[in-house]
Amino acid sequence: MDTAPEIVSDEAGSFPWSVLHDRHPALIDKVRHGLPYPPMIQRALDELAEQTQDVIRPLPASAADHDLWRERAGEYLGRSWYAVPFLWSESYFYRLLLGAVGYFDGPWRGVDPFEPFKSEELRTGALARDLAALDDLDRLSVADQDAALLSASLWGNRADLGFQISTRLDQDGQGALVADQSARLWELLAGSAPGTVCVVADNAARELVPDLVLADQLLTTGRARTVVLHVKPHPYYVSDAVTADVVAALRTMSAASGRAALTGRRLWRSVVDGTLVVRAHPFSCAPWSYHRAPADLADDFASATVTVMKGDLNYRRLVGDREWPNATAFEAVTAYFPGPVAAIRTLKSDVVVGVSDEQRARLDATGERWRTSGTHALVQVRDR
Ligand SMILES: O=P(O)(O)OC[C@@]1(O)O[C@H](CO)[C@@H](O)[C@@H]1O
Known part of the structure; x- marks a missing residue:
């Protein structure tokens, strides 16, 4: 059957735009106050808030799933979050959020921020x-x-x-x-x-x-x-x-x-x-x-x-x-x-x-x- 264009978030005021523009920053704020996160994690959350309004960057080289996400990102790296498929950008946002709260390593490993x-x-x-x-x-x-x-x-x-x-x-x-x-x-x-x-x-x-x-x-x-x-x-x-x-x-x-x-x-x-x-x-x-x-x-x-x-x-x-x-x-x-x-x-x-x-x-x-x-x-x- 014929297909249809993938949904992206580039139209100001649209639903996907509002998720990236409003919902994600509000969520970062909510997560910040849900648990007694130390200064290092607070700073990582600040950086996440900035990054998600900028261009898509790869995971840190030390991340176990760095290569996996590099492959998943492909040509999206370096592009605006708003210009890539909405489904992809939301998923990557949650991956980055878990990284910011130390979910994958260190003392906060495995602690569910939600x-x-x-x-x-x-x-x-x-x-x-x-x-x-x-x-x-x-x-x-x-x-x-x-x-x-x-x-x-x-x-x-x-x-x-x-x-x-x-x-x-x-x-x-x-x-x-x-x-x-x-x-x-x-x-x-x-x-x-x-x-x-x-x-x-x-x-x-x-x-x-x-x-x-x-x-x-x-x-x-x-x-x-x-x-x-x-x-x-x-x-x-x-x-x-x-x-x-x-x-x-x-x-x-x-x-x-x-x-x-x-x-x-x-x-x-x-x-x-x-x-x-x-x-x-x-x-x-x-x-x-x-x-x-x-x-x-x-x-x-x-x-x-x-x-x-x-x-x-x-x-x-x-x-x-x-x-x-x-x-x-x-x-x-x-x-x-x-x-x-x-x-x-x-x-x-x-x-x-x-x-x-x-x-x-x-x-x-x-x-x-x-x-x-x-x-x-x-x-x-x-x-x-
Ligand atoms: O899958 P669920 O829990 O019913 O809904 C997920 C949701 O809140 O998140 C997305 C936007 O962030 C939308 O697909 C939907 O609004």
């Missing part, structure tokens, strides 16, 4: 209410439980702490779906022998908890024999889940009461007995779309009954971070993907496909920033 924000979210009353609400599921049919849990997982995607740096949102309010193909997902699972379901997780805490509850539902109702949960190998996009966040979520659930606690303990055992598998593939933090997924990861997706892609960034990586005409078919842009795939996402960036011209005109006429404000969501499924 952990204070993720932990705070795990302690919120909102999450406690989410957990208590799980008790209501007992009164519902399995189909209604499925719908409720999918909805919780979908709207949990608003719990994205990077996004919240630049957007104020009522976290509890649900918005409108621009596409809802969830029936296809349930039919696909019902029509397949119980196998593996891949869930490519997005954010920790208030998004990961409903994702885990959904995984438990698939396992306990026999629609999945195994759930493979892909998390990030290192902190990324502020609140993206790493393995430690899975453990933290399971602990929080297990320490709650009622159905939440039972589910948390059951999931804990599922990890122990290998029916819930946590993977942290290096490609999950690569600056590329899934078109470039390496063979072992593609095999994982190919062998799954379905791969559930959570969140906005995964959507961009799935369909390609390009200026697609909105009416482009989801099936067409995901035809390359090795196996059935479902995208479950609130809209927080410009990329969206599968929205007809009439629907787009109606949405545009509302005057709302429906593509980027997290008020709208979608469930899109390619079931073959």
Whole structure:
């Protein structure tokens, strides 16, 4: 199929421009105050703030992944951050941020700079209410439980702490779906022998908890024999889940009461007995779309009954971070993907496909920033 230009950040006032221009500096500031970083790290953060408004420079020669990123950067080195693909520049920003806080070596090695924000979210009353609400599921049919849990997982995607740096949102309010193909997902699972379901997780805490509850539902109702949960190998996009966040979520659930606690303990055992598998593939933090997924990861997706892609960034990586005409078919842009795939996402960036011209005109006429404000969501499924 025809392709579309990659999204870059060079148009002042555009969404990608605002991420580089406003969100990243604000994030550097937030990280600086999240932990008692010493003067050397404070200076490195100052340098990062300057560098990201200048031209792209290579990693220090001493960095273990210097060569890897030199190859990934190629011709981007020396160019403005605003002139290269948005997907690439964001990913490199997070790599540099981790470097600045000493994540890869020295005494701050392995200390997640975003952990204070993720932990705070795990302690919120909102999450406690989410957990208590799980008790209501007992009164519902399995189909209604499925719908409720999918909805919780979908709207949990608003719990994205990077996004919240630049957007104020009522976290509890649900918005409108621009596409809802969830029936296809349930039919696909019902029509397949119980196998593996891949869930490519997005954010920790208030998004990961409903994702885990959904995984438990698939396992306990026999629609999945195994759930493979892909998390990030290192902190990324502020609140993206790493393995430690899975453990933290399971602990929080297990320490709650009622159905939440039972589910948390059951999931804990599922990890122990290998029916819930946590993977942290290096490609999950690569600056590329899934078109470039390496063979072992593609095999994982190919062998799954379905791969559930959570969140906005995964959507961009799935369909390609390009200026697609909105009416482009989801099936067409995901035809390359090795196996059935479902995208479950609130809209927080410009990329969206599968929205007809009439629907787009109606949405545009509302005057709302429906593509980027997290008020709208979608469930899109390619079931073959
Ligand atoms: O993937 P998520 O957590 O749903 O969203 C990630 C996000 O906040 O970050 C990017 C901009 O920095 C956008 O893709 C999106 O707004």
